[in-house]
Amino acid sequence: MALPKEVYKALKDIVGSENISDDPALLDSYRYSLAHTAIHLGPYYDTFTPRGAAVLLPGSTGEVQAIVRLCNEHKIKFKASSTFWSAQGYPSEDDTIQLDMRRMDRILEIDERNMFAVVEPGVIGATLQAEAMKVGLNTHIAGSGCSCSVLAGATSYFGSGPSNLYGGWHYENLLGAEWVMPTGDLFRIGSLGSGCGWFCGEGPGPSMRGIARGFLGAKGAMGVFTKCAIKLFAWPGPESLPVEGTVPAYRVSLPDNFRAYTVAFPSWKAWADAAYLIWDTGIGYLAHRQFNMFGRELKYAMVKILTDPSKTLGDLEELLEDPEVQRVTEASKRDFQIVLAGMTPRDLAWQERAFDEILARTAGWKVEAMNQPDVADWSLLYLLRLGHKNLNLVFGGSYxxxxxxxxxxxxxxxxxxxxxxxxxxxxxxxxVVQAGGDCTMGPIGGQGGGGTCLWENFTCFDPYERESVEGTRALFDAATKLGLARGWGVGMEKWNAQCRGPDGRTTPKEERDRIHLSAPQPSVFRYQHKIRRAFNPNDLGDAYYETLDDEAD
Amino acid sequence: MNAKKARLAEIVGPDHVIDDPGIGESFTLDRTVRPAKRPSFKVRPKTVEQVREIVLWANETLTPLVPVSSGAPHLRGDTLPSVPEAVIVDLAGMKRILKIDRRNRLALLEPGVTYSQLQPELQKEGLRVIMPLLPRANKSVIASLLEREPPMSPRYQWNLLEPLRSLEIVWGNGDRFYSGSGTFRGEREEDWQQGLVPVQGPGPGQLDFYKFVSAAQGSMGIVTWASVKCEVHPEFRKLFLVPGERLADLIDFTYRLLRFRFGDELFLVNDACLAYILAQDEDKAVSLRNSLPPWTAVVGITGGQVLPREKVQARQQDIQELAQQSGLTLASALRGCHEGELQALLLNASAEPYWKLRYKGGAQEIFFLSTLDRAAGYVATMQAAAGEQQYPISDIGIYVQPVHQGVGCHCEFILPFDRGSQAESVRTEALFRDASHRLFGQKAFFSRPYGIWADMVYGADERTKMVTQKVKDIFDPNHLLNPGKLCF
Incomplete structure (x- = not known):
């Protein structure tokens, strides 16, 4: 259904005619295929998110407020997205107004001494990282990669990645924030609200940052974040990354205060022992397992391809027959990658000695083939910037x-x-595409300083082949069944299944209620319902903000 | 028997209901600034079930409750009832350490557990919890963390609530709730063995429930246990003192340490503050104050689990070089202060009397958050205000504590005064009010708004006030938990 003419005109008056469209062709470019990386539901073959009623590109907080107020006046749903990562960045109900935040893309401030930056929604990780490095700082980049919005990861979704260990995940790094609430009111969170700057997200008194995001954010269903401050951390490297090489074998050779190691262990117990010792000792800048997304049986062969521009996927079978590749593959089944960064030469020397001691205590070893300079430099760049996320897609087309x-x-x-x-x-x-079996990957340190891991098992499939898509969904159903049988609970494969269903639209309420009532603590969703009622009285978001009303029992 | 008392006695037992408990002795100006109301009873629950029953009863009878976990003296007025006929819920008797998990470095505590009780037990397991500066011996660990008191070691603070993790909360509506990964509350030993432990602070879900009870002065819910992230107890550690003539002399050096996360304990104190920490009586405090350097940066270095001695050596050399680059010197002793003596103090709770009260028997605190580069400006403002109020500037203890890995800092002014002197009380109160407003006008963020600060910050930030009140309506719909505090 088209927007009423007077509403469209009012919206056009807010953003200007060049920043609004309801052209069906353009609106269709703002739909998302659920056969692709839907995160974390489906996948569903030949299914798309609903077409929006209009797409708007606001240029300021004031414009966002005016749009949201108009939506409240006319009871029109809206959904903002900064870099549109996966289906959750798109509407799940018809006739939703889509806000594409890309015009608000300024880094407003980098406070070098106090180590934080203030960014708008369109600032991506790579941009902020490049600017921060000029002043000896770095930003955490979430697992979604450096082309994703920093603000979106910090305020609205999850924000975990390889640099959790030293840099902290985005949850921890979110400081003051500017939030256009679902009513259109502007809420300046933390020290910002008191007019004291951006440095603190908590208080005064009980921290109302707690309604902006919890373990997860509201995924665009509760208003629009228009600015936020993000904590940075030390970058003891050059002012810019000296990237070399030919696609996809980009690599970076850094000064002698960096090390990128792949290490492996004789048992999972030893692997875990090493993780605990790393956390207890306080070493490491980045740490991750199976960062290149290929499973344990393929990963070294794929590294040989990805680090050598003369090779293609056509070389894979031959490489897998190579005894050296087989030896390395066997030796690195239970592995992870770690980057050590010395703030001074003594710091690196101590970290290296401590790390060697940890390997000695756990009978671990450095995988020498992965630690050859070209491969190590490729790994280092990959982990530092997370700029190779396209590689997630090369094997099957989707994951x-x-x-x-x-x-x-x-x-x-x-x-x-x-x-x-x-x-x-x-x-x-x-x-399901044969991608090497165990593709279990995730950061060694789910939060600053370590203590947890997140073990996501990546699955590659062909989004253009119905059998592959449906076979993958069947695997995910089996994964859920196994998780429930083993007491692990429902896995990531269904994290968003209660939000969006097989038709690409909001999951029916009965199904959402059933899922939420089966949670370990259903009152979480009842409180979220109360919060939504208090702050989003016209319910202008979607079911990505998960609620359970009083009638559900 | 009074019907209320009878019902409370049914819940906690007659021995744990105290009639007319009074409001206790005041060591600060809070009672002058905001008069307290006498409570009807004090109850001492022992279990979460009893806490929940008390809260449900309060909702039936619309009786205000004031939760308290720490022992006296209370310095900030948050545990003094603001309304008549309140019931004090004294959680000090809930003092079990429910679990210490060495591998995951977690401790599960009840609200009555104090730092002086916890640290020796952690040490047996090779652990420690990072502490605020010299807490009272009877200070509840959970209350300190919930009130976002800054720890001395900013490097471990990946967020401002660290090291607090999962909580069990009885909300003001009586609902029992687990925040973070608190549903894994470790009731079964095999869960701990498998790593199903309350290690997460955030969530669960899309709200951050533990943030609603932080700095809430007991006005949102009552926490009946919390998991706390611990650090490795170092086998090897050193403490250094870096003297400076002016605060500004130490700022660059402190920023450099924060940038690299060098240093475990790391904070700045003026001569008066360090004297109050070290001295056991008034005379000694005065003589120490006169002999100590105007400012001192305190830098602790600790070894971790692996190669601790090598780490401390490397850090010491690096920090020494950074100090030299800033024109400063690392010292083991200053005139009047030896690192061994100070380290022994810092690793424990305060001896009695509480260190802020030793000089004159009473003390008024002014504290807030800001960034380190603004700290010297606040000191100048405070000293100017003290001069105008004819308060002795040399008496002002100043403590600057970096927080959240250096993104911000806690600035604290300690204003000792003689509680028996009406003139000193009046003068100190005038300074307290005047300086609070001046500092707020200078972008000091009163993130923990006790007493008069609440009107100041919420008056200037109507949106936060409205949002906070709406959240209060959800978790404590009858506004029974510590009414009259904050913006409630």
């Missing part, structure tokens, strides 16, 4: 994650083999 065992290192390592084995069995059945 999504299942299981997502979130907890301590002991918890994940106890179950990683069983979850990996299930996926391998499904790969062998044919529908």
């Amino acid at each position: 999504d994650g299942c299981f997502g065992l979130l907890g301590t290192a002991d918890y994940g390592t106890t179950h990683v083999e069983e979850s990996g084995q299930l996926k391998k069995e499904w790969e062998e059945q044919g529908a």
Whole structure:
């Protein structure tokens, strides 16, 4: 249904005619295919998110407020997105107004001494990182990659990635924020509200940052964040990354105060012991397992391809027959990558000695083939910038994650083999792309300083082939079944299944209620319902903000 | 028997209901600034079930409750009832350490557990919890963390609530709730063995429930246990003192340490503050104040789990070089202060009497958050205000504590006064009011708004006030928890 003419005109008056459209062709370019990386639902073949009623590109907080107020006046749903990462950045109901925040793309401030930056929604990780490095600072980049909005990860979704360990995840790094609430009112969170600057997100008194986001954000369903301050951390490297090489073998050679190691262990117990010792000792700048997304049986062969521009996927089978590749593959089954960064030469020397001691205590080893300069420099750039997310798609065309065992290192390592084995069995059945079995990946340190891991098992599939898409969904159903049977709970494969259904639209209320009532603590969703009622009285978001009303029982 | 008392006695037992408990002795100006109301009873629950029953009863009878976990003296007025006929819910008796998990470095505590109770137990397991500067011996660990008191070690603060993690909360509506990953509350030993532990602070879900009870002065919910992230107890550690003539002399050096996260304990104190920490009586405080350097940066270095000695050596050399680059010197002793003596003090709770009260028997605090580069400006403002109020500038203790890995800092002014002197009380109160407003006007963020600060900050930020009140309506719909505080 088209917007009433007077509403469209009022919106046009706010943003200007060049920043609004209801052209069906353009609106269709703002739809998302659920056969692709839907995060974390489906996938669903030949299904798209609904077409919006109009797309607007606001240029200021004032314009956003005016739009939201107009939406309230006419009871029109709206959804803002900064970099549109996956289906959750798109509407789930018809006739929603879409706000594309890309025009608000300024880094407003980098406070070098106090180590934070103030950004608008359109600032991506790569841009902020490049600017921060000029003054000896770095920003955490979420697992979605450096082309995603910093603000979106910090305020509205999850924000975890390889640099959690030293840099903290975005949850921890979010400071003051400017939030156009679902009513159109402007809420300046933390010290900002008191007129004291951006440096603090908590208070005064009980921290109302708690309604902006919890473990997860509201995924665009509760108003629009227009600015936020993000904590930065030390970058002891050059003012810019000296990137070399030919696509996809980009690499970076850094000064001698950086090390990028791939290490492996004789057992998962030893792997976990090493993680705990790293956290207890306080070393490491980045740490991650299986960052290149290919499973344990393919990963080294794929590294050989990805670090050598003369090779293609056509070389894979031959590489897999190579005894050296087989030896390295076997030796690095239970591995992870770690980057050590010395703030001074002594700091690096101590970290190196401590790390060697940890390997000695856990009988771990450095995977020498991965630590050759070209490969190590490729890994280093990959982990520092997370600019290679396109590689997630090269093997099958699409991917999504299942299981997502979130907890301590002991918890994940106890179950990683069983979850990996299930996926391998499904790969062998044919529908799911054979991507090397155990693709379990995630940061070593789910939060600053470590303590937890998140074990997401990536699955590659062909989004243009119905059998592959539906086979992947069947695997995800099996993963859920196994997770429930084992007491792990529903995995990441269904994290958003209660928000959007197979038709690309909001999951029916009965199904949402059933899922929320089966949660360990349904009152979480009842309180979210009360918060939504208090701050979004016209309910102009979508079901990505998860609620359970009083009638549901 | 009074019907209320009878019902409370049914819940907690007759021995745990105290009639007319009074409002206790005041060591600060809070009672002058905001008169307290006498409570009807004090109750001492022992279990979460009893806490929940008390809260449900309060909702039936519309009786105000004031939760308290720490022992006296209370310095900020948050535990003094603002309305008549309140019931004090004294949680000090809930003092079990429910679990210490060495591998995951977690401790699960009830609200009555104090730092002086907890640290020795953690040390047996090779752990410690980062502490605020010299807490009272009877200070509740959970109350300190909930009130966002700054720890001395900013490097471990990945967020401002660290090291607090999951909580069990009885909301003001009587609902029992687990925040973070608190549903994994470790009731089964096999859960701990498998790593199903309350390690997360945020969430669960899309709200951040533990933030609603932080700095809430007990006005949102009553926390009946919390998990706390611990650090490795260092086998090897050193403490250094870096003297400076002016605060500004130490700022660059402190920023450099924060940038690299060098240093474990890291804070700045003026001569008076360090004297109050070290001295056991008034005379000693005065003589120390006169001999100590005007400003001192305190820098602790600790070894971790692996190669601790090597780490401390490397850090010491690096910090020494950074100090030299700033024209400063690392010292083990200053005239009147030896690192060993100070370290022994900092690793423990305050001896009695509480260190802020030793000089004159009473003390008024002014504290807020800001950034380190503004700290010297606040000191100048405070000293100017003190001069105008004829308060002795040399008495003002100043403590600057970097927080959240250096993004901000806690600035604290300690104004000692003689509680028996009407003139000193009046003068100190005038300075307290005047300086608070001047500092707020200078972008001091009163993030923990006790007493008169609440009107100041919420008056200037109507939106935060409205949002906070709406959240209060959800979790404490009858406004029974500590009414009259903050913006409630």
